[in-house]
Amino acid sequence: MAQATVSPTGVAPKTSSDDIPWNPKVTQQRTFGDWVVDIVIWVILALVVLAVLYPIWFVIIASFSDQTLVASGKVTLWPLGFNVKGYEMVFSDDRVWQGYLNTIIYSVVGTALNVAVTIPAAFALSRREFAPRRIIMFFFTFTMFFAGGMIPNYLLFRSLGLLDSMWVFILPSAVNVFNLIVARSFFESSIPEELHEAAQLDGESYYGFFFKIVIPLSAAIMAVIMLYYFVQHWNDFGTGLVYIQDTHKQPLQNVLRDILLANSTQTGNSSMSAGELQLFADQIKYGIILISTIPLLILYPFLQKYFNKGVMVGAVKG
Structure with a gap:
């Protein structure tokens, strides 16, 4: 048994509050x-x-x-x-269902390509032994501040045959530099170098280390990147407005805009006054807001736990 320490004067020293072990069951009085x-x-x-x-x-x-x-x-x-007159008006238009289908295809295919390109690129740029990573990262970052503009982009997409094609929604936005930086920071701060050394001792190549170890440990950041890209594709309005002329290939956002404008300017209806037309257009507007946001509201709760973890780990550190 440990004996109490006695001072030379024969008096036991006073015990400070720092010497008392912390007991989590004892709560401080509020x-x-x-x-x-x-x-x-x-x-x-x-x-x-x-x-x-x-x-x-x-x-x-x-x-x-x-x-x-x-x-x-x-x-x-x-x-x-x-x-429910507003919803009846919106859903009675066949363009809405076609727009929904187009947007789902653009969002799913685009997000899959985005993740397939961004995650490997971020992993490569996070490796310190990859000598030109800083130069390549500079060129990526440069595009965040300087771009060609709408007219050069239009001429480029026309020469590549992307106009009036689903690929104009997918290929030009294959990599988002912000998402690339977030993913790279995650790999630098959350994947220990000791794991790579252990994988090398087991004879694993970079590909084996990436697919067998890094990917399973990156569920959080992948969920964040997927959500970012999916929302980006789902809300993509400008691409369809500028580069798509075929109404059958318009995304949902552009279809809903056309419906709203058509009902806001429908002044030739003799059975309704201008005020009634405006009120009807307002109801359609509220319905359009819900129709365009409900899929994202349904998707987010399933990714929330990964989103909160991944975005903090990938953005705060590194």
Whole structure:
């Protein structure tokens, strides 16, 4: 048994608070000030959440409400004068279903190509033994600040035969430099060099190390990159507006825009006044917002845990 230390004077020394082992079961008594700070923090968080969620909730209830009541400010928490005329108008147009199919194809194929190019490139640029990695990274970063512009891009895509083709949505955006930097930072900070040394001792090549060790450990950053790219393709509006003339190849965003503009300028309808046409266009607008965002709202919860982990590890370190 350990004996207590006695000072030369015969008096036991005083024990400081640092010498007492920490016991997680013993909680410090909270003061009134602590409770006040907690309440203020929770109130601020509640207000922030309300400010974020209420606009989404308002769009939902407004899309199912009588637009006269919406315009008069009577619709606040629940839908009033329930009707689905806006959704009926949107979904009765066959272009919406074709636009949905086109956008899904562009987003899925584009995201698959993006991940297949970005992840190996980021891994190669993260290896310190790869001598020209800094020069190559400089050329990648240079494109973030300087670009050719719309007219040179149009001429280039026309010479490559990409106009009115699904590949104009996919090939020009095969690599996003920001996502490349995030993935490279993840590999530099989260994949220990000891793993590569152990793989070399086992006779693994770079390809074996990448596919058997790095990829299984990179689920978090891959989920983040996939979500970034998928949202980028899903919301791609400018590409279809400039480079696609065939209406059957238009993505959903451009189709919904055309429907909204057509109903906003439909002044020749003798059965409806200008004010009624505007209210009807507003209801279509609310419905279009939900139609275009629901797939992303459904997808995000399944990737949230990977997103929170991957984006912090890949962006804060390195």
